[in-house]
Amino acid sequence: MAQIHTYLTFNGNCREAMTFYKSCLGGKLMFQTVGESPIYNKMPKKMKQCILHSTLIRKDFVLMGSDMAPDTALIKGNTVALVLNCYTENDIRTYFDKLSLGGVVKHPLENTFWGALFCELTDKFGNHWLLNFNNQ
Template identity: 60%
Template structure:
């Protein structure tokens, strides 16, 4: 089994996912509401909203949408995206890029379990945990 992260935005999914592609690399695809069977049921202003986006790079799969339930979208601290990197260099690069215009919650440091670790909240309010463990 595999768990994939699925993010929900309120009209800025394309911007966010493009940002994540710039930070992490990979292939990014979008399906808009206007290009789907839902198009006829949705208001004209939503035609360019993202129904489904996927960012793929190796085993990394990050999915997202602009489709919000009837309840308002509320960002909280109950969801984080955990990114395990293959090198210190990649970890530092991703951390710096994801932290741009965001907030560093825990600076990168070597932990008691031997990993280089840090946490941040990106400019879209999403929480990230970044980890590089040279022992793995």
């Protein structure tokens, strides 16, 4: 079966963001800096501590990230959302409380007409989240 994973690009704060997501969601977090990679000699020395690749792994999801922004720069938009399907009501409430810290809640946690406990928020790093728990 195919899986879709989310890859986030940051502008120098990948370590901070991914560490925050780990504190919210749990899992195993790994980082590779530019300085630890084979491309180090091809990059400006100021990028040595930038995150080339990070991975947050849990049995039910993979979230990846990097500080390697394109030459065109990052453009924050509303075309990408991270959908987190939760297995319990406690999970969705816990994730909501943690991910919304310092962010903006666009749709509060509430029961929906489609039979789910749902919320929508933008975290403190500007990333858009949809949290869903099918409670039927």
